[in-house]
Amino acid sequence: MNIQKPSLQFRNSLSVRKSTRCIVLHHADAEKFSVYQCHACHLNNGWAGIGYHYYITKDGTIWEGRPDNTVGAHASGGNSDSIGICFEGDYDVERTMPDAQKKAGKELVAHLKAKYGISTVKKHKDVTPTTCPGSFFPFDEIAGAKANGVIHVTAVSDKVPVQAPGSIAELQAECNRQGFSAQKVDNIAGPITLAGCPMIKKGASGNITRWLQRKLNSLGFDCGNVDGDFGVKTKAAVMAYQKAKGLVADGIVGPKTWSKLLGLS
Structure with missing residues (x-):
């Protein structure tokens, strides 16, 4: 064994x-x-x-x-x-x-x-x-x-360890867990990771929203408490981030916003 x-x-x-x-x-x-x-x-x-x-x-x-x-x-x-x-x-x-x-x-x-x-x-x-x-x-x-x-x-040396919360690996694993993807958890963002990220907006809740809140807070866009609830303050932070990145500031985290957050564009 x-x-x-x-x-x-x-x-x-x-x-x-x-x-x-x-x-x-x-x-x-x-x-x-x-x-x-x-x-x-x-x-x-x-x-x-x-x-x-x-x-x-x-x-x-x-x-x-x-x-x-x-x-x-x-x-x-x-x-x-x-x-x-x-x-x-x-x-x-x-x-x-x-x-x-x-x-x-x-x-x-x-x-x-x-x-x-x-x-x-x-x-x-x-x-x-x-x-x-x-x-x-x-x-x-x-x-x-x-x-x-x-x-x-x-x-096992050929596996990339899952990092602390806020890492790409954590997001990959959570998207897999919720059935949005079946990707390799390798802590490397790419097209497959992007495709596995769901659209989230005001009213959403859960671990993917928590990841988003931690990410935005770390970038200086204040979501307030990392509570997993996509409320008014999180929407305002998303809109501020979108405006700073030259995106349509609609407060909805879709492919273009995810691409920026993942460092793909």
Whole structure:
């Protein structure tokens, strides 16, 4: 079994866990969602970075998240003594987990049981009120894996790390998460990144608006609080930016405005 070690940058230092009593299994609640997207999403939540210790994609790749001896941010009320494993997919909707992913999950659970001398495996919903890891998640099969196996950790050097909030990578990951694109999260803006940016205007809300607000504030166009709500002050900042860049000052962030913000024109 091989574990891939992505180059993730955490916002601050992580605390070492004092005890390890169980493993908690999760699903990503998204049919397509990479470890890099997950890291960007959790950074955007204000966390140090990805809250899970391991992330398993549908092709069976096991990715290291937080070091598995540190406190996670994956199960409120149960982070202090648990290891969190997240599986790519939405198993409230998807009825079958790919064999490769299931096999990887069993191998990882078996390894962690042996490493920490534990036997308890829980669903996220056993710790926190939620439906995670989904009604179709093959919990019994994965949780029942016997302690055995040897692992090898491989550093991934050809991946560009997701940067702190406000980066191009964060915007790319968020556009992917919301279904506007399926682009490579490489922190490099190009035509594909531009095509994946949705038109937003007054009344919009969410993480893409937060990205916009941070960007405009950093450029000296005051949006006020970065709250994710495209209100009057954000519209005024957009219009001021558009006017400064020689664009039609309509307060609507469309392709021409995104192109300027991304440094493409």
